[in-house]
Amino acid sequence: MALGEVKSASVDHIARRAKWHPLEIVFWLTTPLPFVLTPDYLQLASQIAITALFAISLDLILGYGGLVSLGHAAFFGLGAYTAGLFSKHFWGEPFSGLLLAAIVAGLFGYALSFVIATFRGLALIMITMGIGQLLLEAANSLGWLTGGADGLQGVKMSPLFNRFRFDLYGVTAYAYSLTALFLCFLVARRVTNSPFGLSLRGIRENSTRMLAIGAPNTRRVRMIFTIAAVMAGIAGALLTQTTETVSLETLGFQRSADLLVILILGGVGRLYGGVIGAVIYMIARDQFSGVNPQYWYFWIGMLLIAVVVFLPNGILGGAARLLPKTWVRA
Amino acid sequence: MIGSFVGVLYDGFAYGMLLFLLSVGLSVTLGMMNFVNLAHCAFGMLGGFVAVTLINDLHWPFLATLPAAFVAAAAASVVFERVLYRRLYGKSDLDQCLLTIGIVFMSIASAAWLFGTVQQPVQLPSWLRGSVDIMGRGFGVYRFFLICVALALTGALIAMLEFTRFGARVRAAVDNQRMARGLGIDVDRVFMLTFALGSGLAGLGGALAIDITGLDPSFALAYLVYVLIVVAVGGLSSIGGSFVAATLLGVSDTAGKYYFPEISSFLIYLVMVGILMWRPAGLFGKR
Numbered sequence: 001m002a003l004g005e006v007k008s009a010s011v012d013h014i015a016r017r018a019k020w021h022p023l024e025i026v027f028w029l030t031t032p033l034p035f036v037l038t039p040d041y042l043q044l045a046s047q048i049a050i051t052a053l054f055a056i057s058l059d060l061i062l063g064y065g066g067l068v069s070l071g072h073a074a075f076f077g078l079g080a081y082t083a084g085l086f087s088k089h090f091w092g093e094p095f096s097g098l099l100l101a102a103i104v105a106g107l108f109g110y111a112l113s114f115v116i117a118t119f120r121g122l123a124l125i126m127i128t129m130g131i132g133q134l135l136l137e138a139a140n141s142l143g144w145l146t147g148g149a150d151g152l153q154g155v156k157m158s159p160l161f162n163r164f165r166f167d168l169y170g171v172t173a174y175a176y177s178l179t180a181l182f183l184c185f186l187v188a189r190r191v192t193n194s195p196f197g198l199s200l201r202g203i204r205e206n207s208t209r210m211l212a213i214g215a216p217n218t219r220r221v222r223m224i225f226t227i228a229a230v231m232a233g234i235a236g237a238l239l240t241q242t243t244e245t246v247s248l249e250t251l252g253f254q255r256s257a258d259l260l261v262i263l264i265l266g267g268v269g270r271l272y273g274g275v276i277g278a279v280i281y282m283i284a285r286d287q288f289s290g291v292n293p294q295y296w297y298f299w300i301g302m303l304l305i306a307v308v309v310f311l312p313n314g315i316l317g318g319a320a321r322l323l324p325k326t327w328v329r330a
Numbered sequence: 331m332i333g334s335f336v337g338v339l340y341d342g343f344a345y346g347m348l349l350f351l352l353s354v355g356l357s358v359t360l361g362m363m364n365f366v367n368l369a370h371c372a373f374g375m376l377g378g379f380v381a382v383t384l385i386n387d388l389h390w391p392f393l394a395t396l397p398a399a400f401v402a403a404a405a406a407s408v409v410f411e412r413v414l415y416r417r418l419y420g421k422s423d424l425d426q427c428l429l430t431i432g433i434v435f436m437s438i439a440s441a442a443w444l445f446g447t448v449q450q451p452v453q454l455p456s457w458l459r460g461s462v463d464i465m466g467r468g469f470g471v472y473r474f475f476l477i478c479v480a481l482a483l484t485g486a487l488i489a490m491l492e493f494t495r496f497g498a499r500v501r502a503a504v505d506n507q508r509m510a511r512g513l514g515i516d517v518d519r520v521f522m523l524t525f526a527l528g529s530g531l532a533g534l535g536g537a538l539a540i541d542i543t544g545l546d547p548s549f550a551l552a553y554l555v556y557v558l559i560v561v562a563v564g565g566l567s568s569i570g571g572s573f574v575a576a577t578l579l580g581v582s583d584t585a586g587k588y589y590f591p592e593i594s595s596f597l598i599y600l601v602m603v604g605i606l607m608w609r610p611a612g613l614f615g616k617r
Contacts, residue, residue: 062424068424068427070427118610119606119610121423122360122562123562123606123610123611125423125427126558126559127606129555130559130599130606131599133599134596134603137593141596253555260428261431264428295442295443297435297436298435298440298443300435301431301432301436301439302436304429304431304432304435305429305432305433305436307428308425308428308429308432309414309417
């Protein structure tokens, strides 16, 4: 009897966490608005959706898995190159390329997770960065395959469902990226609100204690790392397919660092943080694109310092403090 | 073949000493204060720009600019330590990472604004230029100078940390902060001085590096990777470890660039990842 009560209480708890908040529904209802309101900026909107997906993927390992990674672009680039090479050498149908990119990135992530899950602190930061750089250098030296520093040439995508071409305005691109983002978001949301997600949260907060109550810590961390790798691979493939180019920059350290900035800016460990961060960062960068990129990084740096010092939980964390308690959950 | 090997070894060792100068400060601050200071090379860059400005605009002698670079970087780091870094002592390494990456970004942009993005020209005094022929091979004088400076500094640092009262305080503060406080050691001040020393050494390294690596605003990020590799591979707070790791990295990087130019940068990361997987605390790390 007592056990049954505990069980139903915990089931209730999880069900309560998984319930959709009205603000969430409103947010997703606004995402198709760019089609109507800013039809000239659909390419940008598509890039934002891709970045948001990438940020969600980092959030899964950083915010939920508690692993600091400075080399997350490795999976992004892997997905991007897989999709690009696939369309170049086999066929340009987008979904199969997307699926293959997800599988390749996922396999790589799974293999890597055995290494990653046992490290912490500086060693982890250095290993993730080292692996990111390794892939970058590999792509750079395999010029016959990847095109090296010139980028991969000859990526051609067939129309989506054989009907919707990837046009110059990005109508198809945005619809495609947004759908992928939404579906992956659903998966991420489901994962983080599951008992598995809760145990990850426990591992992040106190791993010794989780071990003591019998949670297989490393296996959980490995699993979330693999899921995140799959999503990063999908994001990379989306970028390839919507822009029909792949450059070395998809693997670069800058991309990993930028992504960290985006996620920190939005707020770690709350899924929407990455989305909000991506929207703000990408729009700001687009607006300031006339400015020399070197100066642009001055403001990014200042923003980072300000967020770390004044807004430890990012914009969403700051907003959560302003809104009434009943509106937000921890 | 043997001749080129000796040459590569010599250049590589000199390059390693340069990396050691740049990174020894980080191994001190990161190892002792447990602060992930990714902005370390930004202080090195500051030292470099101070030296360049003094030489080119104010016509100081080269040797006089070295202490100036040290002092400038140390002084700047004290300001940053007081205003920003100390808020994050004991916080997560992610927060420290982000704050210091922010400083790196700002330093790169500021340097680009002040000095432009071109390589800074610097003219060494004539007695440091050129090379000496020994058994038919030329050995760069400046590289010899670098090696001497690095060896002298290593000796001085080890002597200071092992045999002076300040060194004893630093080690006490690192081993057991609470106990050190209880004994009346001003741990905050000790840390501040250690930090200034570490950044000052970076500044000195930056000034010495110009002739070998060149100096432009991307220095703060480009050499950060090397410095981190040295520190992570050598083991935190181990000066000897940094020395060995820097030598290894310098020689293997130079040899790689000479013998396998296509895959040299690939090899470095491979070796680093391999060593860290084998010994996560570095070759000489204690934890």
